[in-house]
Amino acid sequence: MNRLLVRITPLISIAFCVPSVAQQLTPQPFLTPPRLAENAPGGRQLAAAVLPGGCKPEGDITRDGNIVRLHLVAEVAPNQINNPSYPDGAKDNVKLRSYGGCLTGPAVEVKPGNTLRVFLDNNLDTNDPSCKPDAPPGPGCFNTVNLHYHGLHVSPTGNSDNVLLNIGPHTKFEYEVNIPTDHPSGTFWYHPHRHGSTALQVASGASGALIVRGNRPYVGGAPGDIDTILHDAKGASIPEQIFLFQQIPYACFDSNGKIIQNPDGTWKCPAGQTGVVEDFGQQLASATVWDTNGRFTSINGAVEPTLSGIRAGEVQRWRFIHAGIHDTVNLQIVPMVNTGPKAALALRGILSGTPKQQEETVKELCPVLTPDGSKAVALIPQFEIASDGLTHSAITPIGVNQKSISGGIGSNFLQPGYRSDVLIAFPHAGTYCVLNQAATPAERTNAGGGGQGPNVTQLLATVIVSGGTPVTGDMGDYIKRTLYEGNKNNKALPKAALDGLLSGNLTPWRGMPEEGPASNSDHPRSVAFFIGNIPDPQDPQKKVFGFWLNKQEYNPDRVDFTLQVGATEDWVLTSAGEPHIYHIHVNPFEVMDVTHDGKSIFGPHGECLVPPDSVGLQNQYCSMWHTFKDTVFVQNDYEVHVRSTYERYIGEFVMHCHILDHEDSGMMANVLIVPDVAAPGGGLGMPGMKGMSNRTMNHAHNQH
Ligand SMILES: [Cu+2]
Structure with a gap:
């Protein structure tokens, strides 16, 4: 189907615990x-879905005009x-919940104006000891699912992007998601979002691009799609890669139900045992668990893969999707300086x-x-x-503060839920390392305690660049010049837009006004x-612990x-004690300002000032001035000021912390958008009607 996406190394391997010599x-x-598998209308199957080294997912996709049907x-x-x-290159056996049976859900591609009909088949076990009738809201019901279309501007109600649905085991459900014709093109993702089972399922690999x-x-007037101008100097579409980052905290358990560990505290799956994600308390609910368990962030289901077939000077679009649940990925790309045996193993x-x-090995190599x-x-600079x-x-270089190692030029702070589309080109042939850089102690959110990327620098991937034409001089200028050359012969493109490249x-192609x-x-x-103790509203003498959103x-x-x-309204987002990650469904927001101590x-022009404190974490805000997002890191002691217009859709949905x-x-709240907040019946015009109108009337005083 998409030739641009398929630029993988032509080597077929894996799937065996003991690798052969070859x-x-x-x-x-x-x-x-x-x-x-893609079906043509009429039932003929067009293409095998299996890719070299990949996994053939259950399900299929059919496109018929504007209707996309997905099983x-x-x-x-x-x-x-x-x-x-x-x-020895061995692999751990795992058994995980996911979509289609692969380590990562299938990538799904749609167009603005498509209707996406998703036939979701919950094939998980009906016997679910984590699901207790009448239990209060909270972790549990790990075999109950639903589907969230993260970042899409679509209806949140009914059979659309409705995360208030419970789809039980051995139940099928048909979603109908109408993607408006004016929907921005870009990188989104899908994942389950049933309160109580979201983290465990996403941590098992249930997510996809x-x-x-x-x-x-763009021909003047309304903005065009960025996809139409991402051309190389010869006018051909540039290659692109999806990087779906997952943090799968699989573990093996002893007969007492405790995680089996190595002497250093990292998790161990002895031969013959299979890693699972089943225990919310031991595997997910800790600020430091991802720092100490010795697991690795995977990319499209593989840990530390090698991307090859890239040429020097070749501009590529890399679509980063942070589909992990908890920890920052602080992505840096550096040349590998060592070509010895350790490099070959890496x-x-x-x-x-x-x-x-x-x-130590990573630091030696990269x-x-x-x-x-x-x-x-x-x-290697990344241009977002x-x-x-x-x-x-505008094309925005990532990272600006040269004083900081982990936040220096080219360091892309990806938080759970974020997507970052970057243009990248490698200056010359060689091997490069994609790192998840540990934050320096001063830059950790809980100094020494974790929660801000790994404690140690990890290798995410290696990249082999061969052939091509080396680039000297400023890479940003080179990439802009490449786009300019690649669109020069497009007579329909207004000259001012071409010259602007x-x-x-990028104003002619921007996603949001x-x-x-x-x-x-x-x-x-x-x-x-805030996580912690607050006065109990029932008895102010007592304190009550919780995961609070506005108490x-x-x-x-x-x-x-x-x-x-x-x-159109303004919001101020804050975290106390430790950072959290704000995400709201349906409508994105514009980051208007980030303040610290007021x-x-x-x-005045969005330039990032010298950090007002020594912590340095605010570096990751530097490229966010007046950008649109649906998910944003909220550093404690900072205020993130955002503005959002509640466009088009009414109905009930959620905002929450994206540390899942x-x-x-409990860090989630219900949001209801109504047609007329002042009308009788709370906006739906029928006082006394059961359902949302009642709820609006009863709870209007709860607004913050
Ligand atoms: Cu949080």
């Missing part, structure tokens, strides 16, 4: 996400995950030893400091064209996250915010 010599291939199966399936700590690809050219996804020993330790090496699927108004101006004035600028709505835990029967469709971190175990533990 396999030992070959790099571990970078896998593109699995593809569903998706939620099931438990056996798989294998590469474990870099094994010196959802690409909206547009073919609307290309096979073998580093050997404890996490600390593996970090240093981010000069040999004398005095200076950061130049990272879209965040959270929404094209920027030379300075990185600038927000207008907000009706509540002097009294913005607020969202405050309330999630109650599916309570509406927390009632909003007027069409209104002072903006931005200058926090969400399942």
Whole structure:
């Protein structure tokens, strides 16, 4: 189907615990996400869905005009995950819940104006001891699912992007998601979102890329699709890669139900045992679990794959999707300086030893400091064209603060839920490392305690660049010039738009127009996250522990915010004690400002000022000035000011912390958008009608 996406190494390997000699010599291939078998109208099957080294997912896809029919199966399936700590390239056996039975859900591509009919088949076991009748909201019912179309601007109600549905085991459900014709094209994703089972299922690999690809050219007037101008200097479409990052905390258990560990505390699956994700308390509910368990962030289901077949100077679009549940990925790309035996093993996804020993190897192969330790090496720069699927108004270099090692130029802070589309080109042939850089102690959210990327630097992937034409000089200028050359012969493209590419101006293709004035600028709505003890509303003498959003835990029967469709409003997002990650469904928001101690971190034109504190974490906000997002990191002691217009859709949906175990533990709120907030009946015009109108009337006073 999409030729552009298929640029994988032509090597078929894996699937055996003990690699053969031939396999030992070959790099571990970078896998593109699995593809569903594609049916032509009339029943003929067009293409096999299996890719080299990949997994054939259950289900299929049929396109008939604007209707896209998708059969998706939620099931438990056996798989294998590469474990870099094994010196022989062995893999761990796992058995996980996912879509289609592969380690990552199939990539799904749609167009603006499509109707996506998803026939979701919940094939999980009806025997679910985690699901207790009448249990209060919270972690549990791990075999009950639903589906969220993260970032899509679609209806949140009925059979559409409705995360308030429970789809029980051995139940089929048909979704109908109408993607409006004016929907931005970009990188989105799908995952289960049933309160209580979201974290465990996403942590098992139940997520997939959802690409909206547009073919609307910019000819003056309405913005066009960025997809129409991503051309190389010869005018051909540039290659692209999906990177779906997952953090799968699989573990094996002893007869007492405790996780089996190595002497250093990392998790161990002895021979013959199969890793699972079943225990919310031990495997998910801890700020430090991902730092200490020795597991690795995977890419499209593979740990430390090697991407090859890229040429020097070749501009590529990389679509990063953070589908992990808890921890920052601090993505840096650096040259590999060592070509010895350790490098050859690294290309096979073998580093050997404890996490600390593996970090030593990574630092030896891919240093981010000069040999004398005095200076950061130049990272391969990433030029962001879209965040959270929404094209920027300018090509934006990632990272600006050279003083910081982990936040220096080219360091892409990806938080759970984020997408980042970057243009990238490698300056010359060679091997490169894609790192998940550990934050320096000063940059950790809980110094020494975890929660901000891994404790140790991890290798995410290696990249082999061969052939092509080396690039000297400024890479940003080179990439802009390439786009300019690639669109020069497009006579329909207005000259001002073409010339603008030379300075990185993407306004003609931006995903969202600038927000207008907000009706509540002097009294913005607020969202405050906090985990800990607060006075018990029933008995103020007592304290009660919880995962709080505005001092309330999630109650599916309570509406927390009632909003007027069409209104534009300001919100202030804060976290106390530790950072959280704000995500709201249906409508994206524009990041208007980020403040610390009441002072903006931005200058008058959005330039990122010298950090107002020594922590450095605010670096990740530097490229967010007036960008649109649907998910944003909320650093404690900072205020993130956002503005959103509640366009088009009415109905009930959620906002929540995208650290998904926090969400399942209560950090979520219901949002209801109504046609007329002042009308009798709370906006639906029928006072006394059961359902949303009653709820609106009863809970209007709960607005914050
Ligand atoms: Cu949180």
